[in-house]
Amino acid sequence: MGSPHPGDAAPDFELTDQRGAKVKLSDLRGSVVVLAFVTSWCPFSQAEQPHLASLADQYRGQNVKVLAVDIKEADEGYARYLARVPMPIPVLRDRTGEVVASYTPDRAQPAIKDRAAVLVTSNLVIDAGGRIRFFTMADTANFDADLVFVRRAVDDLLRSASGSRG
C-alpha cells in the first residue's frame, strides 16, 4: 500500500486540542503514543469512542499518551464528538485533513479521492522513538471496537521497554 507503515517514522504534526492547547507529536518522544483518527459521523468511530476514553484511564500513571485526531469537521461535528463521551484525552482538530492525509498510505483505498477520509477510524501505536509500531486502517468486517489489538501493541511496547531497563 506504500508508506507510511509499521517501522517508518511517524509524520510529525502540531495540532490544537479541545482546550486550545497545542500538541506536537515529536514533543512526546520517550512515551508510547496511541493515535486514533476519528469523526463524529462515523458509526465505527462512535462505537470505539468510549473504549478510547477508557484506554487513557487504563494506562494512567504509565508512560502512554493517548491522542484522538478529529478529521476535517465543522464546529458542529467536532462539538458533537466531544459531547458524546467525556474525553480525558486531547482530541486534536485537523481542520484541513492535511495531517491525517500524511499518514494515508499512497495505495490504500485508491478509489477514495479524499485521502484523509481513508483513515477514518484507523489506529496507530507509536513507540518512544517516534516509530510506527502498529497501524490498523478501518476494517469494518473485523472491527475491534474494544481496541484489544491496540492494547496488546501498547502492552508489548511497555514490556519491552521495562525489559531493556531491567
Added chain:
Amino acid sequence: MIPRSLAATARAAGLVFGVFAVILAALTAGVTGCAAAPTPRPGPSAMSERPGLRGSVRPEMGSPQPGEPAPDFELPALAGGTVRLSSLRGAWVELHFTGTWCPYCDVEIAHLGELSVDFAPRNVKVLVVDLQEEPEVWSAYARQRVAPSLIALQDRTGAAAIRFAPPRAQPSFTDRAQVLFDATLVIDPAGVIRVFLLPDTAHFDPSFRGVRVELDRQMRGSTVIAAEPVRRAPGDLLAPDRVVDLSAAVRPPERPEPAEMLVVRLAIAPGYHIVSDHPPDPFSIPTVVRASAEGLEFGAPVYPAATRVGALSVFDGTAEVRLPLHRAPVQAAAPTAIAVYVRYQACTESRCLAPVRKGLTVAPP
C-alpha cells in the same frame, strides 16, 4: 437450460453425508457444465469466501440471512410518493443503504447508477436508501450524485434499516440501524434475500463487480420461489424438498400460554428424519424455523423435544414448532400475510440429503 452438476462428497460420522454443489456455468462453446470440486461444507458462509462478496453476513450473526424473506418497508421516495419493497415482487431488487457523509458510500453511488442502467433491461430495480439524515441534506446530495435510474428513498429514523440488522453483526453498535450503512442486498422476485453484504473496507469493491457477477449468476439460476433450485436426489431417495410437508396455522391463546401461537408443522416422510434444532455435532445442519410479517412480532421458536439416535439428535414423524406471536401497537398497518421459512437437512438410516430451504405463506390472524 441451466447446466448443473452435482458433486457429492462423503464424510464418515456414523452416517454418510451427501454434500451437493450446484454449479451454474456459462454456456460457451458447447460447455454445458463442469464438475465441482468436493467441498467440506455447504452453507451461506461460503458466500463470504467468494471474491467480490466479502462482507457477507455470517449465519452466527442471526437473521435476516440469505434464503430468508426480506423484511418489508415503505419509505418516502425523492421522486415523490412512497415505495413499498413488497410492491416490487416480480422484479429482482438490489437494495443499498447509504449516508452522504460516508466516503465509501460516496464512491459507490456512481457505480450503482451504472449498475442500474446495465441491469434495467433484465427487470432489476436498484434502490438506494439514505439513512438517518435531514431530508434537505439527502435531496441536495442526490441532485448531484444519484443517477435518475436509481430509486432514491429515505429512512429518516432508521426504522426500516433496523429490521435488516442481524442481531449479532457489529455488536458494539448501540444504534442498530447503523449496522446497515453501506450494506448491499440482492432480493429475488419472490422477496427472498439472495445476497446480503455488510461493509468490508479491507475488501472494498466500489464498482460492485462481485455483486454484478452474483446477480447475473442468480438470475440465470432460478426463477422459482424456493431459495434453492429443486434438486433430485440420486437413487430411489425422495428429493430433499419432498421429505417434509409443511403447514402452519395461528392458534388462539391457550392456558398456560397467554400469547397467540404460530404453529408450524413439519410432517416428515416415513423412513426419514431431520436434524434437530440443536445437534451436538457441530457439522450437522440444524433445523431452523422463522416467521415474519408486517405488523406482527414473533418470539423465539419453541422446538419439540428431539429424539436421540446414538450421537445424533433428530426429529421424526411430525414435529410442531411454536412461535409466540404479538401484534404491533395499534397505529401500525394491519398485519400482512405471514412468511414462514424452514431450513432442514433430512437423512435416512444410511445417508443424509442436501439441506433445503422451504417457505410458505399463512393468512394473517
